Amino acid sequence: TDYLDPVSKDNFFTYFQQSLQGKTIQAEEKIMLHNESNFTWLQISFIAHYAENGKLIGVSIGATAIDAKRKMEQLQAKYLQSLDELAWNSSHILRAPVANMMGILQLLQETNIALDDTERAQFLKHLSSEVKRVDTVIKDMVAKARKDLEN
Known part of the structure; x- marks a missing residue:
């Protein structure tokens, strides 16, 4: 999260909290990366993973750059x-x-x-x-x- 602008950081934590509640998140976000002056579009996913006993193991977070897709x-x-x-x-x-x-x-x-x-x-x-x-x-x-x- 050190690399995210304040708005993107807030969204990140919101998505993370939702995924901890078992919700799968798929979002497209315009994010300004740390020490940059330009925004980049990312497709972000947050997926909760559970053990066989139903206990939360963790959350996987994926990010794919989609600037070219957005420009198209x-x-x-x-x-x-x-x-x-x-x-x-x-x-x-x-x-x-x-x-x-x-x-x-x-x-x-x-x-x-x-x-x-x-x-x-x-x-x-x-x-x-x-x-x-x-x-x-x-x-x-x-x-x-x-x-x-x-x-």
């Missing part, structure tokens, strides 16, 4: 959040300009409506504007996703 879980959580944002953006932010482009194209292809050159040019200008808007949204989404994953 955090990366997966960020990845899932980015996917959720991408799905939302796709269905909301991208949908409007795509719907506008589809409407403009439908009007330009309509044979029942006579469009003069000025009107046709105006529709093409709007279509071009919507294409640029979609391009900007996609670039922003990709840049944000990359930034989120790098952090």
Whole structure:
């Protein structure tokens, strides 16, 4: 216990006392080891062992470093959040300009409506504007996703 920070030491003794009462403890703890400035994640187990007569022999304590596991879980959580944002953006932010482009194209292809050159040019200008808007949204989404994953 000399190597544990005060909070981790308190948790250690709590788990130890619970194991003395016959409870098996499995916990994941963020612990600052002695003389270090960084925390490390450990999976800790406390298991009471008994003799054949039922008398407590002792408690085994196991600790496994799980920093890599925790970092992977955090990366997966960020990845899932980015996917959720991408799905939302796709269905909301991208949908409007795509719907506008589809409407403009439908009007330009309509044979029942006579469009003069000025009107046709105006529709093409709007279509071009919507294409640029979609391009900007996609670039922003990709840049944000990359930034989120790098952090």
